[in-house]
Amino acid sequence: MDKTIVKAGNLVYRRTPVMNDNVMHYCPGCGHGTVHRLIAEVIEEMDIQSETIGIAPVGCSVLIYNYLEIDMQEAAHGRAPALATAAKRLMPEKYVFTYQGDGDLAAIGTAETIHAANRGEDISVFFINNGIYGMTGGQMAPTTLPGMVSSTSPYGRDIKMMGNPLKITELVARLPGAYFVTRQAVHTPSSVRKAKKAIRRAFENQTHKKGLSLVEIVSNCNSGWKMTPVEANKWMVDNMFPFYPPGDIKLNGKLVNKEKE
């Protein structure tokens, strides 16, 4: 290693100061850490650290307020969009975002999510979808894929008995109050860069006051899926992406027509 390169002028990447030095409690390879960092980097780049209010969910990412150096408030399970609505309406000049997992946003919080989007609240919603309830032990969630094994569907999700997976992002995209809806991932360097652009766009949309922005991040849960981080990312590409394809779903208030592709 050429030690002469290590000097301040040559620094091209460092951990953003919007994140503090606490060691994250997430499992090795978990996508939550990457998304936390992307949000922190966007806040740093836009220089809105003192004007941002985050709403934490219930789930693994409940402790996001221990890692980001911004004002944060913890919501009851699934109620983050309702709390964000209150924060944004009381302080419309602030940037308000919610950070939610699929058990929080797509299960117990479905009503809050859909109504906040339908009302067209000027908030950003970051939705991390790993297809299971990660924190509580990998139980089946509304987003669990057909045939996917979880701790409460050990023989795979049987559609006849357990119902269909919920594509809540597509559902929200069809509501008139949603302005920007996209699905991203953070498993490769290029996908991380794209996800960061989407997160930045979601924050910037708050200045236009056109409606809600939702960024879904399809992520892994290597502990819940019982795989190594690298295997989990491969499994995600092979199984999650055909059902949850990454890409923009609604741009500037207009649905992106996928059938033409």
Next chain:
Amino acid sequence: MAKVKGVIIVDKEKCKGCELCIHACPTSVISMSGEVNAKGYHFACMKNPDACTGCTNCAIVCPDGVIMVYREKKV
């Protein structure tokens, strides 16, 4: 010809050894150390430092943000 050289600095105690950086590195610079940190994880280190171009791919996929990257153009 000017060559771009890079160096990564890994925060050993915070690395959890998920190995995502190994797969993100286009020039196969990184491997896991034989040693373990205080938490018992093998941590990422530069196995092949001469090949590093400082592209930052490892740092941006690192879930724990433990990698710092330096880059310099060598003439």
